[in-house]
Amino acid sequence: MKANPLKTYTEQEIQQRILKFEYWEYNEGYLVTSLDFKNFPDAFATMTRIAFEAERLNHHPDWSNTYNNLSIQLRTHDSNGITDKDFELAAQIEKIIQGS
Secondary structure, three states: OOOOOOOOOOHHHHHHHHOOOOOOEEEOOEEEEEEEOOOHHHHHHHHHHHHHHHHHHOOOOEEEEEOOEEEEEEOEOOOOEOOHHHHHHHHHHHHHHHOO
């Protein structure tokens, strides 16, 4: 038996929901953010904290790190769009960033 797919949000719904987030925007089908830290260790430590949340939620970001910058893209690949999983992980990432 297949699990029910998650509801994917329309662009209008995404734009409305994203207003609650400080660090995120919607771009080309992804929730995206680019964050600058004091140095590489701070960026990498934040990535590590995010990795534990992503694993807990079983939802993993597309991301890259260059020195002190961390770029993150969220999209639910199984649903081919933005779902509650993306907003939930974005919220957890914001909590981590605000606590840094």
